[in-house]
Amino acid sequence: MAKKNPPLRIIPLGGLDGIGKNMTVVECGQDMVLIDAGLMFPDDSQPGIDLVLPDYTYVLENEDKLRGIIVTHGHEDHTGALPYLLQDLNNKVPIFSSKLTLGFIEGKLAEFRIRSPKFREVKSGSHINLGCISVDFFSMTHSIPGALGVYIKSPQGTVMHTGDFKLDQTPIDGVTPDYAAISRFAKQGVDLLLSDSTNATVPGFTKSEAEVGPTLNEVIKNAPGRVFVASFSSHIHRLQQICNAAKASGRKIVVTGRSMLTNTRVARELGYLTIDESDIIDAYDVNGIPDDQIVVMCTGSQGEPLSALSRMANGEHKTLSIHSGDTVIISATPVPGNEKAVQQVINSLAKLGCTVVDKSTKLVHVSGHGSQEELKLMLTMAKPTYFMPVHGEAVHLRAHAKLARKVGIPEDHIFVLDNGDTLEVRGGVVKVGPTVESGIVYVDGLRIGDTDPIVLRDRQKLANDGMVTVVAVVSMKKKRIDAIDFSTRGVSFSIDEEFGADAEDAIRKAVDKGSFDFTSSSTGALRKVVRDALSNFIWNRTRTRPMIIPVVMEV
Amino acid sequence: MAKKNPPLRIIPLGGLDGIGKNMTVVECGQDMVLIDAGLMFPDDSQPGIDLVLPDYTYVLENEDKLRGIIVTHGHEDHTGALPYLLQDLNNKVPIFSSKLTLGFIEGKLAEFRIRSPKFREVKSGSHINLGCISVDFFSMTHSIPGALGVYIKSPQGTVMHTGDFKLDQTPIDGVTPDYAAISRFAKQGVDLLLSDSTNATVPGFTKSEAEVGPTLNEVIKNAPGRVFVASFSSHIHRLQQICNAAKASGRKIVVTGRSMLTNTRVARELGYLTIDESDIIDAYDVNGIPDDQIVVMCTGSQGEPLSALSRMANGEHKTLSIHSGDTVIISATPVPGNEKAVQQVINSLAKLGCTVVDKSTKLVHVSGHGSQEELKLMLTMAKPTYFMPVHGEAVHLRAHAKLARKVGIPEDHIFVLDNGDTLEVRGGVVKVGPTVESGIVYVDGLRIGDTDPIVLRDRQKLANDGMVTVVAVVSMKKKRIDAIDFSTRGVSFSIDEEFGADAEDAIRKAVDKGSFDFTSSSTGALRKVVRDALSNFIWNRTRTRPMIIPVVMEV
Structure with a gap:
């Protein structure tokens, strides 16, 4: 029966571990739709990383099902992964969004030399069918024009996704949130609501x-x-x-x-x-x-x-x-x-x-995200049976869940998930399903992939303590170290003649103690002795522990 | 005449380029007093640095004049440089402060094994003479008990220094600012006021x-x-x-x-x-x-x-x-x-x-620094003829100067200075004097000194891009490179066999083109060729530019 009636699955691949890299898979049987494909900018713990993307392996592995990509609005945390994703997909997948969002995406894709993408302009009121999944779009207000929310229908249930939003009654372009549409969809039934949590810890109503x-x-x-x-x-x-x-x-x-x-x-x-x-x-x-x-x-x-x-x-x-x-x-x-x-x-x-x-002295800025009163209003308008807060850090998602409980959604109908978790909707009933592959992917120069955590740890170590390269040229014939050379970068001491002579002395003594046979097989052990001896010598002399890069060259 | 009647000089060595490392010299003829000796914690642009101190060379060079160190309160940005300064001074200089401040300092000095410092406890109402400079202490309120302001008299003029403060009418220990003393000193005359600028951009009155x-x-x-x-x-x-x-x-x-x-x-x-x-x-x-x-x-x-x-x-x-x-x-x-x-x-x-x-949702924190109304109140109570805002970033000092203009201090009686600038008071008239040596000193492991900016730049480069060490063993006899070896840390690619062979190839080609004579005198040039060739090779292959550390070893 499960095969005959596959569930509607909602799979957040990003957006639940911080504000950024939003990406949500909506899948029903042989049809799949992606909502947003965003990036995140790296923080201090990710030195040298250009960009952070969600791991979208799941999308690539199911490309045959992918009927379209829906982009709720034109901010980079909703569009920035598109150039990478489109390059990784074998086929041209249609991208559905508002005119402005597509305009911004077009410019970004051109930078990546991605030609003639399959753009499909939609607007508030548009209805599209993507396999067994249908999507209705409704206008929302945000800190960019052309923001859209979506109402998704499938054989197993319905989902509303707000996108990023505030509820602005006096937007500059006059395009208010389409409350009529939201109410209409609420009447048709919203099994599951996904709603923006960015400002879920902020009391009140965000200013227009x-x-x-x-x-x-x-x-x-x-x-x-x-x-x-x-x-x-x-x-x-x-x-x-x-x-x-x-x-x-x-x-x-x-x-x-x-x-x-x-x-x-x-x-x-x-x-x-x-x-x-x-x-x-x-x-x-x-x-x-x-x-x-x-x-x-x-x-x-x-x-x-x-x-x-x-x-x-x-x-x-x-x-x-x-x-x-x-x-x-x-x-x-x-x-x-x-x-x-x-x-x-x-x-x-x-x-x-x-x-x-600045905003600390005058009202020269207001947020683009709805505060607690707006989030509660959205919940009471959409009247969802189940609720999953999205787009936020741990603290925001939990604060949003608390708001949902306040407006009467039962605790066990609220899902605070991690990226890669799934929700399965069957006949309007929502349950947690199996998890899928997820995570983060770094863009670092040309390389896009799972940069080894060791690389980031090494970078932080290099930044904090600097490094010393020590090259030991070893004569296998004479069974001894012929020459030792030091190079430093980013350390607060300099290796002058005396320092160098003492350090060399310390290394030679440690090597003598180790009684190596100076065969190729002992090079690894020799490298370790050189590194440890130098590291200890420098610690005793300077109370710093730079990274030591030992190179043993045999001649 | 200048020799007979030397001016009273006020020399901020720290505290005017940010919130932290406060230190002000007060000097009159052969007598000198230091107010505070604080540290600052490093920021992102100073990776691996433990602490930042003000450059107190001027104090060391004039140690024979130094009659005492006054510490306004026990925060580290007012006390943290003391262990370093005391170790650098030849003689034991008395330290004047409140009981709690001295208690906190004692613990810190003990960590540095500085024994039996010359502590002199003072309190609100205390009066001391340090050569021709006299100091009166008055209580102030701050986010630590035992905070003191000082009123300084000298043959050439008077100075009031607020220390860090807010004006709290309901402090927890009942010790309010000593308004009576401030008014009394104002009546005696305040030629120059130095006042805390930390919250000078914040409107209103800081909550109690x-x-x-x-x-x-x-x-x-x-x-x-x-x-x-x-x-x-x-x-x-x-x-x-x-x-x-x-x-x-x-x-x-x-x-x-x-x-x-x-x-x-x-x-x-x-x-x-x-x-x-x-x-x-x-x-x-x-x-x-x-x-x-x-x-x-x-x-x-x-x-x-x-x-x-x-x-x-x-x-x-x-x-x-x-x-x-x-x-x-x-x-x-x-x-x-x-x-x-x-x-x-x-x-x-x-x-x-x-x-x-946290304070975003409930009143579980208030600032320890006075806001604009308190700063104006302090100015109108002290009635100074001249004013120098202290303890703040550029924006705070200038905002405080603006407040002073509002309460009627003429523009040319307000001094927004940089660390190392001096003010000279002669017969109650304040003018800008010559600058003295100043700056910042880094503590990095055991080393205390002027860490080369190149070291910090290198650390940032290492953190962002990682590094590749390339060792070229050169045979002077055979006039060729015998062996090349790569080591990497913190780069997103790995040098596997193919990558290494191609890189070696690129280096050998570049060296061949250079037609070196392989004498010791050409090693520097050879190192440069190796570095540039490898850097370009890696850029072309990965679009990253790790730091290249070239080592040329002659055998």
Whole structure:
């Protein structure tokens, strides 16, 4: 019977161990749909890693079933794994999303030379069938236009996935969440709800994006000199409000920073961002214009060292500079881990003598994620029988589960899972199923794969303690060490003549004690003796333990 | 005349480039006093560094003038450089501070085996003469008891230094700021005020420490299981309130974490912390006692991986463990840069199923530094003619300067300086003087000194890209490379047989092209060719650029 009536399976491959790399498999029998394919940026414990992707082995192994990829919105934690995934798939799979999301994805794929992807534009109200799985799309509000939620129907049950959302009654583009659709689907029945948990620990109701506008207007209007506004380049609503404020105070708009230039171009082309051609000027043409007639819209809200804002703050920008009397608005919040980098930029700006406005002093930023009241409202509107919080760290998922209990969902109908766990829906009843392969995959240069944890541990050790290479040239004939050479990097001492002679002495003594026969088979043991002797010598002399790389060369 | 009447000089050696390593020289003719000797903890850009100290060369060079060291309170950013400084001084210099501060310093010096320091206990109202410089002490409130401000008189002028402070009308020990003394000194005249800028960007008035008590009471009283409270171990007022709350709900107190054990012992011995012997139990004896009768006071509020809280959260603590149903209170705020580490601990705790309470949800922490209203109040009480904001990052010093302008201090009477700049007071008139040697000194293992910036750059490069050691054994007789060997650490590729053969090939080709004469004088050039050839080979093959350490050995 199980074979005849396969369950609807929900498999989160990412998004349950942190905010990022969202990816959820929806599978029913011989049909599979993927919701989102995002990346995460590495943290301090992953030095040198470029990007972190979810392990999507399960998707590749079931490619024959894959009917389509649904992307809820255009943020990189929902789209960033696409270039890698598409390259790994044998066939062209259709990608369903809103016009703006597809526009942003197109640019990213072009960087990877992925030509003519199978884009299928959908919008709120669209209905598609992907095998036995049908998908209805409904609009949601978020810190990017074109955000969609989905309602999934299958022979075994129904699932609603909110995507990332807040409930904004006064969105800048007028596209509110489609409450009517949500209520309609609720009436049809939502067996399982998957809902964004990012702000599940934040009490209250997230402020509307529209509330930022008056503050931007006021600050820009009253600023004596140039105004620089750093923001996320995909936050088109915010950019629209910045442009509106600039226009209202008779200022021209200058755009700088690679992603800011790209995203404003795409958003304007697709009709999501409205700037009169006469209101925008090139950075090269800025010099004739009085300071109080300029607003610069730039990247760098996260303190990224190579961003436009950092370069301008440090006097290293090609065309633009910031001076005493200018105003800088940080119209964003630091992503956890970036606080110190942002503070450094703010200090650099303070030293230049300009005024820095950020959300700690004025309402120049609001979150794109719903707070506790919105999350409860979503739960009571969707009326799900079962609930799985998604998109969050452990603490957020559990806080969201607590909210669900508050609105009356029984404890045993709430699933706080890990990536790779599965839920199985049979006749509307949801149970935990077997786990599938999952995990994280690092992108490090050209290499995409499971970077050995030892590599990351070695990198941290190298960063903390530096390294010493010791080369011992060994004469097999004479049965002795002919020469020893040291090279160091990143250590606080230097190996001068005396240090080197003493270290060599310590090594030779240790080798003599070891009574090696100097055959090829003893090289490994010899290497270990050399390493240990040098490590102990350095510890005694300096109280540091750099990584020792022993090389034994036979001649 | 300048020789006959030397100016009073104020020289900040630390504390103006960030929050930490506070140290200020006060010098008049042949007499010199040092205010505070603090350290700073390294950040991400200083990998492997243990501690950061201010460069106190100026103090050592003028040791013959040094009459005493005044320590305003017992936090490490005011005391932590003392062990190093005292070891570097030839003579025993008296250290003046409150009983608790000296108690904390004594423990720290003992770790460094610094015996019988010249401690001179002072309190609010104490007056001392150090050569031609006299110092009056007055009590201030801060997140540690025994905090003092100082009023300095000299033949050329007067200076008030607030130390770190908030203005708390309901401090836990009843010792309010000595407003009467501040007003008296103001009447005598304050030529120059130095005031704490840490919270100069925060509007309003910092809440009293006493306001935390009711929340702690409520959370601890209503908690179903054990309660763990992580806090700064020097925050004796907070610890007292935690102990009071524990007692009020009939719970025993367990103390864990090295500094928590040390500081509670010292504070109890000196009469700053009151816990009945019968209310405190050893961690080993906790097992017989019901969960709802226990409060654990622990270190780890900053997410430090080796702290008691982290160990308990990860199930690695010797004697204590945290379970589902327990409550953890983070009664502190993350120091900038620690946000992510704290969040990680919170996630681990959430996974254990316990309730985490921090300042984002309940009033379980207040700052120890005064906000804008307090800073303005301090300025209007002290009525200084000149003002120098201290203890802060660039943005805080400038925000504090702005507050000073608001309360009527003229722009040209406000000095926003850098470490090593000096102010000279002559007949009550303050001017900027010549700069002195200053900077930062790293403690890295046994070595204390100016760690080469190249060392830190190398460490970051090693962390990001890993390294490859290439050893080329060169025969001078045969004029060729005899053998090549590779070792890697921290790279995402491995040098297998094929990779190694190709790399060797690339190196040999590059060497052949170089037409070296294989004399000792060409070794440097040969090393460069080997390095560049390998670096390019690896880039082409992997798109990564590990650090290459080339070793050329002649045989």
